Amino acid sequence: MIVKLLLILACSASGYSIAYHSYDQWWAWVAGLCLGVLIALIVVQIEQAIRKVSLRVILGGVVGMLVGLLIAFLFAYGLSFVSNIMEKRQVVPWIYSLLTGIMGYLGLVLGSKKVEEVTLFGWGPAKEISDYRILDTSVIIDGRIADIADTGFLEGNLMVPRFVLDELQYIADSSDALKRARGRRGLDILNRMQRSSGIYIDVVDHDFPKIKGVDAKLVALAKKTSGKIITNDFNLNKVAELQGIKILNVNELANALKPVVLPGEFMTVKIIKDGKEPGQGVGYLDDGTMIIVDNAQKYQGMTVEALVTSVLQTTAGRMIFSELKSVMADKKPNGMVKQ
Secondary structure, eight states: HHHHHHHHHOOOOHHHHHHHHHEEEEEEEEHHHHHHHHHHHHHHHHHHHTTSSOOOHHHHHHHHHHHHHHHHHHHHHHHHHHHHHHHHHOHHHHOOOOOHHHHHHHHHHHHHHHHHGGTTTTTSSSSSSSEEEEEEEEHHHHOOOHHHHHTTOEEEEEEEEOOOOOOOOHHTTTTHHHHHHHHHHHHHHHHHHHOOOOEEEEEEEOOOTSOOOHHHHHHHHHHHTOOEEEEHHHHHHHHHTTOEEEEEEEEHHHHHSSOOTTTEEEEEEEOOOOOOSSOOOOEEEEEEOOOEEOOOOGTTTTTTEEEEEEEEOOSOOOOEEEEEEEEEOOOOSSOOOOO
């Protein structure tokens, strides 16, 4: 801060001194003083902007500008040489200035932009573009993604497109109470993830006006950025995979973390309801896995022991098929089973 103040004072004094020695009018001194302050403020703003830029980009811009100035010099020399050979009058001097400014600017911009694509002495790009992970509306509302982030298994930058944020806001403003609660839950989840350590939520303004539907826009954005979509939407999962988009499905992650059950094992389960087929009973494990028990329909509400016969794994979840082994609950004197 002290250095900035000294810079402003030095520039102000310089401007005032130049005006004082060049002009006798008082307004010229004031103009010189104001010009010095203006130049100092511009220099301070430039310094603050440069602080946000990486050293690699700065070096790339400097090298690009030097190359651009060199090309401008060669062009100017060529124009002067051709003009002398053709014995015509010399090229107007401002053309040289214009050429120098254009080539220097192009070199600066191209050098700072394209330096990320260059690897020199092991100094390469800090991060690949393909590392983008795009959050879907459904996975935000679901909320499990925040729990995964809190455990530390998910780190880095997560991309939230503006059209996904707009859809969340639209749902949160819905007249339907259930939809409104879902939308507000999604916004709360995003706020919670922004406060999580190791996670940065990057809201991007990429949009595709010609494409209708949030799912289609997500696929288009994933193609454009070579990113991955984090979702739990079964239909989006299939559509994206058909188009070669990498999908990170939270449901598949949850299924992968469930305990492994092999045919031949015995399980204790409470029969909750009837199955689709005659005689079948249906129960659930603590993690929500459905267990279908043959010949257990009449034991609804009871706890039984079942022998696992097969396990069916799908994208939507896992189903365990089993056969009734024995009734585990104690019976009352009247033949009823304790709950």
